[in-house]
Amino acid sequence: MIEIKELCTKLGEFRLDDINVAIDKNEFFVLMGPTGAGKTVLLEAITGLIPVQKGCIYVGGKNVTTLSPEKRGVGIVYQDYSLFPHMTVRENITFGLRYNKIKKETAKERLNRLVKNLSLENLLNRLPTNLSGGENQRVSLARALMIEPLVLLLDEPLSALDPRFREEIREDLKKLHKDSDTTFLMVTHDFAEAISLADRVAVMNEGRIEQTGTTEEIFRKPCSTFVADFVGMKNLFAVHFSGTEARINGLEIDIGYTPPQRCSYIAIRPEDIVLSVKKLDSSMRNSFCGVIKALIDRGLYYEVWMEAANTVFKATITKRSLFELSLREGMNIFFSFKATAVHIF
Amino acid sequence: MKVKEPFFWVNISCGIIIMVFIVLPLVEMLTAPSLSMVKETIKDKDVLRSIWLSIYTAGLAALFSFVFGTPLAYILARTDFVGKRLVESIVDLPIVIPHPVVGIAILSVAGKNHWLGQLFSDLGIRIMGSVTGIVIVLTFVGLPFYVNAVKNGFESISPRLENVSRSLGASMTSTFFRITFPLAWRSILIGLIMCSARAISEFGAVVVVAYHPMIAPVLIYERFEAYGLAYSQPVAVWLVSLCLVLFFVLRILTLRTGKSS
Numbered sequence: 042m043i044e045i046k047e048l049c050t051k052l053g054e055f056r057l058d059d060i061n062v063a064i065d066k067n068e069f070f071v072l073m074g075p076t077g078a079g080k081t082v083l084l085e086a087i088t089g090l091i092p093v094q095k096g097c098i099y100v101g102g103k104n105v106t107t108l109s110p111e112k113r114g115v116g117i118v119y120q121d122y123s124l125f126p127h128m129t130v131r132e133n134i135t136f137g138l139r140y141n142k143i144k145k146e147t148a149k150e151r152l153n154r155l156v157k158n159l160s161l162e163n164l165l166n167r168l169p170t171n172l173s174g175g176e177n178q179r180v181s182l183a184r185a186l187m188i189e190p191l192v193l194l195l196d197e198p199l200s201a202l203d204p205r206f207r208e209e210i211r212e213d214l215k216k217l218h219k220d221s222d223t224t225f226l227m228v229t230h231d232f233a234e235a236i237s238l239a240d241r242v243a244v245m246n247e248g249r250i251e252q253t254g255t256t257e258e259i260f261r262k263p264c265s266t267f268v269a270d271f272v273g274m275k276n277l278f279a280v281h282f283s284g285t286e287a288r289i290n291g292l293e294i295d296i297g298y299t300p301p302q303r304c305s306y307i308a309i310r311p312e313d314i315v316l317s318v319k320k321l322d323s324s325m326r327n328s329f330c331g332v333i334k335a336l337i338d339r340g341l342y343y344e345v346w347m348e349a350a351n352t353v354f355k356a357t358i359t360k361r362s363l364f365e366l367s368l369r370e371g372m373n374i375f376f377s378f379k380a381t382a383v384h385i386f
Numbered sequence: 387m388k389v390k391e392p393f394f395w396v397n398i399s400c401g402i403i404i405m406v407f408i409v410l411p412l413v414e415m416l417t418a419p420s421l422s423m424v425k426e427t428i429k430d431k432d433v434l435r436s437i438w439l440s441i442y443t444a445g446l447a448a449l450f451s452f453v454f455g456t457p458l459a460y461i462l463a464r465t466d467f468v469g470k471r472l473v474e475s476i477v478d479l480p481i482v483i484p485h486p487v488v489g490i491a492i493l494s495v496a497g498k499n500h501w502l503g504q505l506f507s508d509l510g511i512r513i514m515g516s517v518t519g520i521v522i523v524l525t526f527v528g529l530p531f532y533v534n535a536v537k538n539g540f541e542s543i544s545p546r547l548e549n550v551s552r553s554l555g556a557s558m559t560s561t562f563f564r565i566t567f568p569l570a571w572r573s574i575l576i577g578l579i580m581c582s583a584r585a586i587s588e589f590g591a592v593v594v595v596a597y598h599p600m601i602a603p604v605l606i607y608e609r610f611e612a613y614g615l616a617y618s619q620p621v622a623v624w625l626v627s628l629c630l631v632l633f634f635v636l637r638i639l640t641l642r643t644g645k646s647s
C-alpha cells in the first residue's frame with residue numbers, strides 16, 4: 042500500500058537517509074525510535090508536507106512523490122489532536138467530505154458508525170476546546186477516518202493522554218483498524234502499544250531505518266546493537282566467538298550454534314536471566330557465579346547487577362523474589378540463561 | 387505591617403508621575419472648552435468635513451493594508467526564506483522615518499519628473515493636494531502596524547491545523563479560507579484598528595502632501611495658528627474622542643485574545 046524507495050531529504054541540519062519501507066494493504070505498521078530520529082519528518086514526507094529530494098513514495102500503487110498533500114489519500118492524526126477550534130465536533134468530523142466525492146447516504150452511514158464506535162454521540166455539537174484529551178483524540182480519529190484515506194498516519198496518538206484513556210483509545214484503534222480497509226502507520230515510543238497493535242515494526246535512528254520486522258523479530262532478534270539497546274537488551278557484550286561458544290574475559294557462553302562470520306556481539310534480555318542462591322540443576326547450559334554489585338529499584342521490579350569475570354550482567358527480578366532470595370549487595374549469586382536467549386549480531 | 391524600602395517608594399512615585407504626565411494634559415484639553423462650544427463646533431461644516439475625511443481616508447488606508455498586507459503577513463508567518471529579515475525590516479521602515487520625510491519621499495515619486503508620477507498624471511490621478519494623496523500617505527504609515535499584528539496572529543495558529551486540513555483533501559486556498567482566516571480574524575481586526583488609529587493621528591506626512599483637503603489634524607493645526615488655543619481645542623476634543631473609541635475597541639479585543647490563548 043505504501044512503498045518508499047531510497048527516500049532522502051534534508052531539513053536544516055537533519056537528513057533522512059535512504060529510507061526503504063514497504064507496507065502492505067490494511068497492515069498496522071509501527072514506527073519506533075528515540076526522540077529526534079526523524080519519525081515525524083518521515084510521516085510529513087509521506088503526506089507531502091515537506092519536499093523530498095531523492096527517491097519515490099508510492100501510495101496504493103501510485104507514485105505520489107510530487108503530488109500535493111490533498112491529492113495523496115493520506116490522512117494524519119497528530120499527538121496534539123489538532124482539532125479545528127472554531128468548529129464543532131460534527132463540523133470537524135465532516136470537514137473533509139466536500140473534497141472527497143462521497144455519497145450523502147454513505148457519508149451519513151459512516152458518520153453514524155464512527156460516532157457509535159468512538160462513543161461521540163453526546164459531543165457532536167460541542168466545541169473541541171473543553172473536551173478531555175481522550176475525547177479530543179477520538180474526534181481527531183473520526184475526522185481522519187471519515188474520508189476513508191488509503192493510509193492513516195498516526196504521530197504518537199496516545200502519548201499525550203493519561204494512562205487511563207490510553208488503553209481505551211488503543212482498543213479503539215485496534216477496532217477501527219479491523220473495521221476499515223485503511224492501512225495504519227503509527228509512531229510510538231511505547232513498547233506495550235507496539236506489541237499490542239503492530240503487525241510489523243520499524244526502528245529508526247538518526248534518519249535511517251535500522252530494522253524492519255515483526256514485533257517478535259525486533260524484540261527477540263535485534264539485528265544491530267542500536268536496536269538491541271533500544272528495545273531494552275541491557276546485556277550487550279563485545280565477544281570473541283569460537284565454535285559454538287562466545288568468550289568474554291574468560292567466560293564461556295554456549296550459544297548453541299556457530300555464528301556467522303561478521304558477528305561480534307551478543308545480547309541477553311535481563312528478564313531471560315534466572316537468579317538462584319545455589320547452583321541450579323537445570324537444562325540451562327549457561328550458569329555462572331557472580332557477585333551482586335547493585336540492586337536498583339525500578340518501581341515494579343528490581344534490577345540486579347552482578348559481576349563475573351570483570352563483566353557486569355543485569356537481570357530483573359520482582360520485589361517479592363528479591364526478598365525471598367534475600368539478596369544483598371556483595372553476596373554471591375548464580376545466574377543462568379538458555380543458549381537460545383543469547384542474541385548474536 | 388512590613389516596612390517598605392525606599393526603592394519601593396521611588397518606583398511608585400515614578401509611576402504616579404508618568405500617569406499624571408499622560409492624563410493631565412489630555413483631561414485639561416478635553417475639559418477646557420465648554421460643552422456648548424463643543425456642540426457648536428460640530429455644526430461647523432469645515433470641522434465636520436475634516437473629521438469625516440479623516441475617518442474615511444484612515445478607513446481606506448486600513449482597507450488597502452488588509453488587501454495587500456494580509457498575504458505578505460501570511461508569507462512572513464509561514465515561510466522561511468533568504469532575505470526574510472530584510473523584508474521584515476523594510477516593512478518596519480515607515481515606523482522610524484520622520485513624518486515630514488515620508489511626505490517628501492512620496493512626493494518625490496509622485497512628481498512630474500518621475501516616471502511613476504508621469505504615469506499617474508497621464509491616468510488623471512492627482513496625488514499632490516488630493517484625497518488619493520492622503521490615502522497613499524496614510525497607508526504608508528499604517529501598513530507596518532497592520533502587517534505585524536496580522537503576522538503575529540498567523541504565527542499563533544499551529545501549521546498542523548493547516549496540514550490536517552490539507553490531508554483531508556482541502557487545497558491551500560480552501561484551507562486558508564476555512565481554517566487560517568477564521569482563526570486569525572481577531573488579529574486581523576486588531577491590525578485594522580491599529581493601522582487606522584495610526585493613520586488618523588498622522589499630521590506631518592499629510593501636511594506635506596495635502597494641506598487641502600483638510601484632514602482633522604491639519605484643521606486643528608490651522609485653527610491653532612490662526613485663532614489660538616481656544617479655537618483649536620473643541621475640534622481636538624472631537625478627534626481625541628474618536629481615537630479613544632478606536633482605542634477602547636482595540637483594548638477589548640486584545641484582552642479577549644489574551645484570555646483565550
Ligand SMILES: Nc1ncnc2c1ncn2[C@@H]1O[C@H](COP(=O)(O)OP(=O)(O)OP(=O)(O)O)[C@@H](O)[C@H]1O
Nearest residue numbers: 052053054055074075076077078079080081082083
Ligand atoms: N522544519 C524543520 N527544519 C529543520 N529541522 C527540522 C525540521 N523539522 C524537524 N527537524 C529536525 O529533524 C530532526 C528529527 O525530527 P522529528 O520531529 O522527525 O523527530 P521525531 O523522531 O519525530 O522525534 P520525537 O519522538 O521527539 O517526536 C530533529 O533533529 C529536528 O530538529
Ligand SMILES: [Mg+2]
Nearest residue numbers: 080081082196
Ligand atoms: Mg515526532
